[in-house]
Amino acid sequence: MPVNPRVLKVFQTMGEMGFTEDVVKPILKRLLKLYNKKISLIEEDNYRVLLDALLEEQEASGNKKPVDEESFEEDAQDEEPPPRPLKRLRPLRLRDQEGMVSPSSGNHCPQTNGTLLKQPKREDTDPPSTSSTQRSPSPQHAATSTASQPSSAQRSSSQQQVTDRIVPSEQCLPQKQLVNKGKKPMSSQGPARDKRHLASGEKSIRLGSPLKRKLPDISALIVPKDEPVTEEMPLNELPLAVIGPDSSNGNTADLGDQTSMPSSNLEIASSPSGEVKISLSCQPLFGRPDFHMPTLDELLKSVEEKSLRHKLLDPNFSLIQLMKDMCQCFVELATDSSHESQERGVISETHYELKNSDASTALCLVGTDGNNEAPSDVSVDPEPQVPKLVHSLSKHVIPNGGDVNGFGSRSGDPESCSLAVVPRYQTGRDELRSLHDSNDITKGEEVVEIPWVNEVNNECPPSFHYIPGNLVFQNAYVKFTLSQITEDHCCTSCIGNCLSSSSPCVCVAETLYGFAYTPDGLLKDDFLQECISMTRDPQLQSISSCMDCPLERSRNEEMLEPCKGHLNRKFIKECWRKCGCHKQCGNRVVQRGIRRKLQVFFTTDGKGWGLKTLEKLPKGAFVCEYIGEILTIKERHERTMQNSSITKTENPPSVLLDAYWNLKEALKDEEYLCLDASFYSNVARFINHRCLDANLIEIPVKIETPDHHYYHLAFFTTREVDALEELTWDYGIDFDDDNDQPFKKFQCKCGSKFCRNMKRPSRSRPLAR
Numbered sequence: 001m002p003v004n005p006r007v008l009k010v011f012q013t014m015g016e017m018g019f020t021e022d023v024v025k026p027i028l029k030r031l032l033k034l035y036n037k038k039i040s041l042i043e044e045d046n047y048r049v050l051l052d053a054l055l056e057e058q059e060a061s062g063n064k065k066p067v068d069e070e071s072f073e074e075d076a077q078d079e080e081p082p083p084r085p086l087k088r089l090r091p092l093r094l095r096d097q098e099g100m101v102s103p104s105s106g107n108h109c110p111q112t113n114g115t116l117l118k119q120p121k122r123e124d125t126d127p128p129s130t131s132s133t134q135r136s137p138s139p140q141h142a143a144t145s146t147a148s149q150p151s152s153a154q155r156s157s158s159q160q161q162v163t164d165r166i167v168p169s170e171q172c173l174p175q176k177q178l179v180n181k182g183k184k185p186m187s188s189q190g191p192a193r194d195k196r197h198l199a200s201g202e203k204s205i206r207l208g209s210p211l212k213r214k215l216p217d218i219s220a221l222i223v224p225k226d227e228p229v230t231e232e233m234p235l236n237e238l239p240l241a242v243i244g245p246d247s248s249n250g251n252t253a254d255l256g257d258q259t260s261m262p263s264s265n266l267e268i269a270s271s272p273s274g275e276v277k278i279s280l281s282c283q284p285l286f287g288r289p290d291f292h293m294p295t296l297d298e299l300l301k302s303v304e305e306k307s308l309r310h311k312l313l314d315p316n317f318s319l320i321q322l323m324k325d326m327c328q329c330f331v332e333l334a335t336d337s338s339h340e341s342q343e344r345g346v347i348s349e350t351h352y353e354l355k356n357s358d359a360s361t362a363l364c365l366v367g368t369d370g371n372n373e374a375p376s377d378v379s380v381d382p383e384p385q386v387p388k389l390v391h392s393l394s395k396h397v398i399p400n401g402g403d404v405n406g407f408g409s410r411s412g413d414p415e416s417c418s419l420a421v422v423p424r425y426q427t428g429r430d431e432l433r434s435l436h437d438s439n440d441i442t443k444g445e446e447v448v449e450i451p452w453v454n455e456v457n458n459e460c461p462p463s464f465h466y467i468p469g470n471l472v473f474q475n476a477y478v479k480f481t482l483s484q485i486t487e488d489h490c491c492t493s494c495i496g497n498c499l500s501s502s503s504p505c506v507c508v509a510e511t512l513y514g515f516a517y518t519p520d521g522l523l524k525d526d527f528l529q530e531c532i533s534m535t536r537d538p539q540l541q542s543i544s545s546c547m548d549c550p551l552e553r554s555r556n557e558e559m560l561e562p563c564k565g566h567l568n569r570k571f572i573k574e575c576w577r578k579c580g581c582h583k584q585c586g587n588r589v590v591q592r593g594i595r596r597k598l599q600v601f602f603t604t605d606g607k608g609w610g611l612k613t614l615e616k617l618p619k620g621a622f623v624c625e626y627i628g629e630i631l632t633i634k635e636r637h638e639r640t641m642q643n644s645s646i647t648k649t650e651n652p653p654s655v656l657l658d659a660y661w662n663l664k665e666a667l668k669d670e671e672y673l674c675l676d677a678s679f680y681s682n683v684a685r686f687i688n689h690r691c692l693d694a695n696l697i698e699i700p701v702k703i704e705t706p707d708h709h710y711y712h713l714a715f716f717t718t719r720e721v722d723a724l725e726e727l728t729w730d731y732g733i734d735f736d737d738d739n740d741q742p743f744k745k746f747q748c749k750c751g752s753k754f755c756r757n758m759k760r761p762s763r764s765r766p767l768a769r
């Protein structure tokens with residue numbers, strides 16, 4: 001029988017591209033079968049689909065399948081070109097679920113070995129084969145019928161085209177939905193919301209950033225190499241992930257027989273050029289009269305509340321678990337109209353329990369999947385604990401230079417953000433690696449990247465949450481309001497750079513010495529020198545004692561010890577947002593954040609991790625702030641008492657914001673504050689101690705508020721610092737005093753000739769801590 005000339009043309013064209021007829025033939029045959037013998041679909045875009053399939057075949061396996069000797073005569077039929085079919089990116093497979101009939105075997109989008117499919121228009125409603133071994137034509141052809149799936153000619157927006165070409169999740173409908181021919185999608189939401197309702201209650205939910213308009217290079221899709229692949233479910237024929245509802249949620253029975261009915265499908269496709277798409281197709285809960293379709297917003301909110309806030313520090317966090325939670329949230333939302341209030345109830349209850357639990361109880365509470373045992377792959381340190389976010393931070397979190405929308409709360413405010421204590425896991429090395437990107441330990445939170453290196457051993461930096469600005473833990477009163485900042489407190493009439501004005505602006509009026517910065521953004525030498533002297537020289541130290549020291553009160557209210565004294569300090573006042581000056585005004589330095597090239601490194605002299613500069617720093621240069629949770633002294637004490645080992649581990653100490661405690665007017669309890677960098681902090685947590693002649697000094701900086709009780713603590717260089725030098729500051733610890741140290745005493749290895757750990761006479765400031 002003569003061979004169809006169009007088929008011959010295919011062979012000829014492919015031959016010119018280096019593909020032999022033997023290689024092309026079986027793939028062409030499969031594609032023709034898939035496209036109902038419509039060879040025009042193969043011919044489109046210069047045989048793009050065939051080329052893609054050939055490339056995929058080459059990539060996926062070196063074993064060429066035997067050539068099918070059948071003639072193409074019956075396979076290739078001439079026909080009118082149908083509307084442009086949809087293409088599907090290769091869905092990347094994350095996970096296989098054993099013992100379940102995966103949608104891939106029953107309702108997956110059929111594909112060839114090539115993963116880029118064009119889905120021809122098809123009007124028939126014949127159920128497709130559900131055998132995984134059969135490469136049957138798409139079961140979703142009906143779902144992509146003319147009515148529900150506009151042709152390319154009908155599409156005006158190129159974005160729409162691109163979106164449709166990339167993982168058309170509607171095409172992965174189970175068989176039941178295929179009879180929906182001609183029906184319009186049930187979407188009640190506009191396309192801008194990027195969500196689609198499918199026939200018969202199915203819904204495709206798209207997450208993640210908007211897709212780029214450019215059609216990705218499909219042959220270059222990333223395939224995760226470490227995911228399990230079974231022979232029955234070839235990689236390139238499966239959705240990326242198939243996640244069934246969590247059997248532990250008690251809803252399994254409601255979902256029906258999972259072996260006969262596919263559960264929710266999750267598909268993710270990505271390409272090296274950055275296009276990522278997640279598609280979740282949820283199966284309606286058959287037999288549930290109370291089923292209703294949650295909106296995407298409801299679902300996302302519920303997932304966030306359920307998973308993200310509760311698992312912020314969970315070393316066992318896994319994306320799959322998150323996806324499972326998402327499915328579970330879907331089930332809960334879909335079957336319970338009062339889900340919102342119930343969900344909140346659970347949160348507050350958990351919050352209460354966590355806050356009041358001891359370490360072992362908390363350990364049970366944070367076990368994943370309701371499993372109360374610590375996971376076997378992590379070693380659990382029962383002593384140290386990590387505060388864990390269990391409630392919204394949205395209202396009372398105070399970022400560095402944060403907004404003036406009424407942050408902070410008086411104690412007892414039920415809406416305060418709250419952290420509760422849960423055990424800290426000693427995470428495995430790999431997990432730590434994933435927690436701290438070696439290129440940037442700040443995870444993008446700072447303007448500059450700060451890498452970490454360890455050329456000494458295999459240790460990774462300790463686990464902590466990187467935050468670029470201080471956060472209120474719970475009761476600290478830190479409130480910035482515009483009304484608080486009066487004309488006396490900010491330079492509303494200034495323009496441009498305050499430093500270029502002949503007289504100091506009103507912002508620095510209360511500092512008495514004018515601007516602290518030079519036009520180069522460094523500290524003025526005399527100002528710096530005075531700060532250094534007031535800190536280091538016992539003769540020049542100015543120390544005041546509180547009448548009623550909150551530190552002593554928190555330790556023992558019954559038997560108050562006299563205040564040990566607090567160092568009086570000079571402070572810097574920066575211009576801020578209510579000021580009229582430019583954001584680049586020279587009186588705004590600390591609020592611009594870290595600008596220097598720094599590196600976290602493992603020290604060679606036994607101090608653990610440290611911080612070094614990678615560039616030469618001039619004297620008086622701002623390096624970074626000391627960032628942590630803002631705790632009241634009471635909270636600090638409670639945290640210490642809850643587990644006395646917390647603050648006495650290798651963790652950084654909590655630093656008192658005590659420069660104004662000795663004011664005539666007594667502060668309220670929630671205004672005696674400190675910064676605890678144990679769990680939430682920035683790169684300053686790595687700065688090691690050096691007795692007396694450290695190259696950094698901490699200076700109070702007031703930015704947002706005229707209040708005295710809250711300020712920033714900023715580190716400036718005390719001298720010129722060479723590139724690669726370790727950065728150090730004097731913690732002010734008294735090595736002779738065994739009690740009341742803010743952290744575990746360590747054998748000082750600072751190497752300074754003024755080291756106080758060498759039984760020399762005290763030369764510095766064993767003040768209140």
Ligand SMILES: C[S@@+](CC[C@H](N)C(=O)[O-])C[C@H]1O[C@@H](n2cnc3c(N)ncnc32)[C@H](O)[C@@H]1O
Nearest residue numbers: 607608609650652685686688689746748749750
């Ligand atoms: C703020 S942390 C500094 C970072 C810490 N080296 C690390 O590995 O995470 C404070 C802890 O570092 C260690 N450290 C800091 N300065 C030290 C010094 N001069 N000598 C010995 N250990 C020091 C102590 O264990 C201390 O408790």
